[in-house]
Amino acid sequence: MKKELVKVTSLYERFVHWLMAISCLLLCYTGLGMMYKELNVLGVIFGGVGGLKTVHDITAVVFAVGLVLAILMWWKEAGIFVFPEDWEWIKAAGGYLWHLDHVPETGKYNPGQKMFFLTVALFGLLMIGTGFFMWFPSYLPANLVDWIYPLHVFGFVVIFAFFFVHLYLGTIGNPGSVSAMISGYMEKPVLRMLHPKWYKEMEHEGTLIVKK
Amino acid sequence: MNGNELVKLIDTTLCTACRGCQVACKQWNVLPGLRTKQTGTYQNPPDLQWNTWTLIRFQEYEDKDKNFTWIFRKDGCMHCTDAACVKVCPSGALYYTPMKTVGVHREKCIGCKECISACPFDIPRYDKATEKVYKCDLCYSRLQENLPPACVKSCPTGALTIGPKDEMIKKAYAKVEKLGGDANVYGDKFVNGTHVIYVLQFKPEVYEELAVDPKVPTSAFIWKDLLKPLSLLAAGGVVGGSLLHYFIHGPHRPHPEHMDQDNKKQGGV
Numbered sequence A: 001m002k003k004e005l006v007k008v009t010s011l012y013e014r015f016v017h018w019l020m021a022i023s024c025l026l027l028c029y030t031g032l033g034m035m036y037k038e039l040n041v042l043g044v045i046f047g048g049v050g051g052l053k054t055v056h057d058i059t060a061v062v063f064a065v066g067l068v069l070a071i072l073m074w075w076k077e078a079g080i081f082v083f084p085e086d087w088e089w090i091k092a093a094g095g096y097l098w099h100l101d102h103v104p105e106t107g108k109y110n111p112g113q114k115m116f117f118l119t120v121a122l123f124g125l126l127m128i129g130t131g132f133f134m135w136f137p138s139y140l141p142a143n144l145v146d147w148i149y150p151l152h153v154f155g156f157v158v159i160f161a162f163f164f165v166h167l168y169l170g171t172i173g174n175p176g177s178v179s180a181m182i183s184g185y186m187e188k189p190v191l192r193m194l195h196p197k198w199y200k201e202m203e204h205e206g207t208l209i210v211k212k
Numbered sequence B: 001m002n003g004n005e006l007v008k009l010i011d012t013t014l015c016t017a018c019r020g021c022q023v024a025c026k027q028w029n030v031l032p033g034l035r036t037k038q039t040g041t042y043q044n045p046p047d048l049q050w051n052t053w054t055l056i057r058f059q060e061y062e063d064k065d066k067n068f069t070w071i072f073r074k075d076g077c078m079h080c081t082d083a084a085c086v087k088v089c090p091s092g093a094l095y096y097t098p099m100k101t102v103g104v105h106r107e108k109c110i111g112c113k114e115c116i117s118a119c120p121f122d123i124p125r126y127d128k129a130t131e132k133v134y135k136c137d138l139c140y141s142r143l144q145e146n147l148p149p150a151c152v153k154s155c156p157t158g159a160l161t162i163g164p165k166d167e168m169i170k171k172a173y174a175k176v177e178k179l180g181g182d183a184n185v186y187g188d189k190f191v192n193g194t195h196v197i198y199v200l201q202f203k204p205e206v207y208e209e210l211a212v213d214p215k216v217p218t219s220a221f222i223w224k225d226l227l228k229p230l231s232l233l234a235a236g237g238v239v240g241g242s243l244l245h246y247f248i249h250g251p252h253r254p255h256p257e258h259m260d261q262d263n264k265k266q267g268g269v
Helices: A011-035 A037-046 A049-078 A085-091 A111-135 A142-170 A188-194 A196-205 B020-028 B084-088 B114-118 B150-154 B165-179 B218-248 B261-265
Strands: A005-007 A185-187 B006-011 B055-062 B068-075 B094-096 B102-104 B125-127 B132-134 B160-164 B184-186 B196-200
Touching: A005 A188, A011 A037, A011 A049, A011 A142, A037 A049, A049 A111, A085 A111, A111 A142, A142 B114, A142 B218, A185 A188, A188 A196, B006 B165, B020 B055, B020 B150, B084 B094, B084 B114, B084 B218, B150 B160, B160 B165, B165 B184, B165 B196
Parallel strands: B006 B196
Antiparallel strands: A005 A185, B006 B160, B055 B068, B094 B102, B125 B132, B184 B196
């Protein structure tokens, strides 16, 4: 049987998401190719290690634009924790680590998603800030320049690791959730499982858009 | 000289500031001279440049007893054993030659400038036109042919000499002993020994633009030895953890309570 689908994201949201996702991954790829001499070979498709730097610099500008749009769009929904309901969810680890009959209900974004958003937002800003001075080191006092490089790599450690958590939970860890960022629709049961409170709110407010 | 660990000794007490080395360096390495301004000193150009890999620094120095000395110090790459520039270079453009000097594969340089802030001696210089970094390579092309570097070849006073490491360090200490007073050998005790060493007449802190305690920056260790491997370890841990989660805990699937009534009848997922 065909399941009922609920609209969960707008075209604009998906555009910003993929703008950031693609630029972020390209930045990881080109950055890894420069950080590890052993991975310098990744530069072959860009005409050498110099190409990695050029692509990294240009992509950084795209990422910066995407990040600003994302922060403007999502900070109210995903940037602020709501207590006590978010705290209940955190204490239950969202039901991900041990089996629970009932996962505490949260709003549109659960605290895990909020943490990812905040991490990307804050560390993304760190990457842009440090990256700017890596690009133009003469704008910074010489004794500070040394420290922007480890800061940039620290940001990468956090974002790169958290990216895989995001990838897992957005795909095979929560079957049916990935369509939210592709078609913009989610199957009703999946939505009711992952965002029960938000589903009820939309139902209550009459903003629920269902495609049969 | 090929294959040996070489050290170039700069005996500042023998230098007359003829600047023959500066010219010979430009000549051998085909580096242009750029127009500069008279700033009231013979030190010209005012600083190292992408096209000036060695420079005689002129310094008027008066000690506590008002004894005047005109100090001449040849500045340039020190060719560290533990070179911060090689440590941070992302493309392998900066490398250790078999003679333990620090060479430059210019074609590999991507102009990231990471070596510039890392160098404790403030040596590498960036050229906007070619978008690459330049510095002395101790005339590697000459060393390979058993020839002394152009600067050493040109030096008329014997202030510049090159030879096997042990020999040159011995020679430096012998000279320092002869000089007495504050005279000292500079270069053999830090960054695991440099391959350019000085005989200095005065304490290092007297000299302008000379690092008193040069070392590979702490930030470079945190960056390259800690955070860099951590980035792949952390990501690998997360990927492994996710797969473990998938197979042990299993993905989230809707329960019957999440199904609509009509879906429930059909059994749902």
